[in-house]
Amino acid sequence: MTSKFFVRLSDDLIRLLKESIDYNVTIEIGEAPNNQIFKVHSYILQSRSPYFKNKFNETPFNKDHIKSMYIYGGIISLEKLENSTIFDLLIASNKLELDELVEHLQTYLVNNHASWLRLKFDRIYRTSYQVKNLEIIQDFYNDIIAKHPNTSFESENFDSLPEDALISIIKRDDLQKVEGKIWEYVIKWGKAKNSTLPDNLDKWTSDNFLTLKETLKGCLPYIRYFSLDINSKIMTPNKPISSKVLPTRTIPDSNILTIEHFLEILSWIDRQEPYYTENIWCKFELLAKGSKDGFDINTVIVLKVEGTGEILGGYNPFSGLKKHMVEIPLVTVLHFLLRYNLKTSKLCYCRINGESFDKPIRSAGFLSLDHRPPSSDKSTFSVEEYEIFKVSKRNYF
Secondary structure, three states: OOOOOHHHHHHHHHHHHHOOOOOOEEEEEOOOOOOEEEEEOHHHHHHHOHHHHHHHHHOOOOOOOOOHHHHHHOOOOOOOOOHHHHHHHHHHHHHOOOHHHHHHHHHHHHHHOHHHHHHOHHHHHHHHHHOOOOHHHHHHHHHHHHHOOHHHHOOOOHHHOOHHHHHHHHOOOOOOOOHHHHHHHHHHHHHHOOOOOOOOHHHOOHHHHHHHHHHOOOOHHHOOHHHOOOHHHHOOOOOOOOOOOOOOOOOOOOOOOOHHHHHHHHHHHHOOOOOOHHHOOEEEEEEOOHHHHOOOOOEEEEEEEOOOOOEEEEEEOOOOOOOOOOOOOOOOOEEEEEOOOHHHOEEEEOOOOOOOOOOOOOOOEEEOOOOOOOOOOOOEEEEEEEEEEEEEEOOOO
């Protein structure tokens, strides 16, 4: 059995640093009068940092935030450091190719200071693509963007987003944005990269289109063209498609509900914490007509109220409910009122007498009983749109 005494070794190396025994390099940190000088050893720097090993002779050694305690003893304390200082330390550590420390600092920021990372979204997200080896922070931000695309797409600095950052966003299958809008943002980004392109599309020449195509060549493979409904206009019949076909993005088909609405409804159905797109256990299948597919299925029905923008609906987990009198336990059928601001959405459970979602729309009017919309003082209101969804378990295999 091999015995290892790393703690003692670490302590001895730190003592070597503190007592400046036989040093041959000085490192100055900060600027006078608040500067600090460390007396260190070139052979330890070169053995611990590939940066020093490769560029030792040409390095002035006045880099801020070089952590000699880490280089010598493998010890670093972050608890008393400002978040901005930790991030600066991350950049300096990456410059010095201290890969172990780079990974640790990224993980520390993501796990302990996620709110600060969100607050500094624009600066840090861009920086993560301007330097190498910051994949942990990139993944953290891309997960946010996938769920909330406007965080990036509607940013005032979107046009200057690095190409690899844009590609990392649009290549995700769980990006919660309809394909037409994604395509518009990609075109907008590409045009911003070429200031000479005419604003008026009618004035574009073939060279202008080729210029845009060249700019977007890295992005084009990740657009789901089949979701744009333009195949019949741009594809030659009987001509094979050579490009790789990507899967559709995981966005439910609805003209009323956003992905956030679907996740909220699902959490109510399961009485669980709010869902994220990657852990949805079921799918919402939009039915063309209830009379065509029958009413012996699990359904979610949603209606949009004309003039108010309110969304009403309910979930029915029962099948075979016909035109006879039935009574369902209090907590089995849920009805809800959704707003564009989900914080004001409402949930309730109720008993049902009679049919369950059988011919729910009796004309353009819809009867409001115990749960009428807060903004309405009438017992009836006009329905602008309605949709019925079949709720079924996802088949992953």
